[in-house]
Amino acid sequence: MVETALIMWRETLEAALIVGILLAYLGRSGHRAGMRWVWFGAGAAVLAAVACGAASGGVVSALGPDAQELLQAAIVFGAVGVVSWMVVWMTRHGQEIRGELHRKADRALAGGRLAGLAAIAFVAVFREGVETVLFLWGIAMERGGSVPVASLVGAGIVGALLAVATAWLFFRGFAFLRLETFFRVTGVLLLLIAAGLLTSGVNKLIGLGYLPPLVPQVWNTSWLVRDGSPVGAILSALIGYRSRPSLLEVLVFVTYVPMMMWALRRAVGVEPRYPSGSRATSAA
Amino acid sequence: MRWLGRDSADFPDKIAASDLALDTGTGCRLCEIEMRFQLSVGLVLMLATAALADEVTVALAVRDGGFEPTQIKTPSGGKIRLEVSNETASAIEFESFELNRERVIQPGQKAAVYLSGLSAGKYEFFDDFHPERKGVLVVE
Numbered sequence: 001m002v003e004t005a006l007i008m009w010r011e012t013l014e015a016a017l018i019v020g021i022l023l024a025y026l027g028r029s030g031h032r033a034g035m036r037w038v039w040f041g042a043g044a045a046v047l048a049a050v051a052c053g054a055a056s057g058g059v060v061s062a063l064g065p066d067a068q069e070l071l072q073a074a075i076v077f078g079a080v081g082v083v084s085w086m087v088v089w090m091t092r093h094g095q096e097i098r099g100e101l102h103r104k105a106d107r108a109l110a111g112g113r114l115a116g117l118a119a120i121a122f123v124a125v126f127r128e129g130v131e132t133v134l135f136l137w138g139i140a141m142e143r144g145g146s147v148p149v150a151s152l153v154g155a156g157i158v159g160a161l162l163a164v165a166t167a168w169l170f171f172r173g174f175a176f177l178r179l180e181t182f183f184r185v186t187g188v189l190l191l192l193i194a195a196g197l198l199t200s201g202v203n204k205l206i207g208l209g210y211l212p213p214l215v216p217q218v219w220n221t222s223w224l225v226r227d228g229s230p231v232g233a234i235l236s237a238l239i240g241y242r243s244r245p246s247l248l249e250v251l252v253f254v255t256y257v258p259m260m261m262w263a264l265r266r267a268v269g270v271e272p273r274y275p276s277g278s279r280a281t282s283a284a
Numbered sequence: 285m286r287w288l289g290r291d292s293a294d295f296p297d298k299i300a301a302s303d304l305a306l307d308t309g310t311g312c313r314l315c316e317i318e319m320r321f322q323l324s325v326g327l328v329l330m331l332a333t334a335a336l337a338d339e340v341t342v343a344l345a346v347r348d349g350g351f352e353p354t355q356i357k358t359p360s361g362g363k364i365r366l367e368v369s370n371e372t373a374s375a376i377e378f379e380s381f382e383l384n385r386e387r388v389i390q391p392g393q394k395a396a397v398y399l400s401g402l403s404a405g406k407y408e409f410f411d412d413f414h415p416e417r418k419g420v421l422v423v424e
Contacts, residue, residue, distance in 0.1 A: 003415055007413070007415075064393075065394065065395035066396070068390070134388060135377075138375045138376075206398070207385050207387060207398060209363075209365070213400060216383075216399070216400065216401045216402055226381070242381075243381060245384065
């Protein structure tokens with residue numbers, strides 16, 4: 001039962017962290033409207049995941065195992081794209097907020113970006129959601145165990161709620177940060193999450209035989225942090241931690257992160273499209 | 285990208301069989317063409333057989349009682365196609381921290397998990413949805 005809760009905690013954590021970052025960011029920058037869209041995206045994803053999971057005998061299975069995995073990889077790469085774009089946008093936007101251009105920032109947020117927020121929340125929750133539903137569905141379908149099914153499903157739901165609580169605590173911990181630092185930290189965190197997602201997508205393609213691992217195991221840090229442990233799960237959700245990564249995964253990670261850092265630096269350097277003087281205020 | 289603008293005569297497809305020191309001496313145009321054709325067919329066949337010979341397929345079943353077999357032996361180095369078939373009534377997740385692989389498999393389906401270049405050693409795997417199901421891959 002504890003094991004069931006732990007599995008669910010691990011499966012839900014990443015989604016909870018991404019949604020948590022978005023909500024924390026929007027909350028601190030005073031965008032209540034944006035928060036609604038994040039909830040909307042997350043809620044829609046839960047429904048979609050339940051629908052997909054429940055229909056697993058039909059729709060999903062009809063795809064065949066390789067196609068399912070490819071679909072997962074495509075969703076992951078899509079998520080990386082949206083999150084990357086979001087981080088760059090947030091960095092630029094953070095300056096506008098600092099420059100006391102709230103109203104204009106609000107207008108910018110309304111211009112199609114709300115749908116982007118909803119999309120990120122949707123992708124993050126849907127990805128883990130399908131797996132979670134399959135897992136819980138499997139438990140519910142199984143009979144003959146020593147522990148009653150209802151309590152196992154209950155334990156699973158408790159695990160998911162604990163993941164949400166973990167994410168909440170995580171961002172509560174950031175509350176003391178100054179607004180400027182907060183935006184920078186959340187930006188970097190999202191970027192690292194995206195890098196982790198990217199490597200997990202590459203890992204799927206390696207497992208499918210489409211990409212070569214180059215070297216199957218570059219290093220082994222399982223003596224330090226085990227993959228299945230709580231710390232390993234948090235690191236896995238945050239930076240895509242694996243104790244034994246392949247060379248290709250390492251290469252993808254160390255290519256993506258500096259590339260995005262460069263994009264962020266450029267975003268910071270870009271003069272806002274607002275009246276002059278805002279830079280001077282924001283620099284204070 | 286300068287080479288893109290060059291004359292096509294520089295491209296390898298213009299290399300005559302004599303350049304490869306395989307000319308039989310007759311020097312007839314047809315012989316050259318035939319030889320080149322044979323060479324390329326031979327090369328393709330060689331690569332194909334190398335790729336096939338390199339790949340080892342191993343079957344692994346997941347049943348309610350656990351993995352079947354619980355221990356698999358394979359030679360080191362080559363490419364392994366691990367065919368995991370879920371023979372239970374619910375979804376499973378084939379997972380191995382040591383192999384750095386995870387794969388959700390629907391009931392009744394069979395999925396191929398590719399592994400390559402493994403060095404000798406023991407690699408444990410389990411079903412993440414039912415952690416009591418465990419097995420080990422022994423690479424020799």
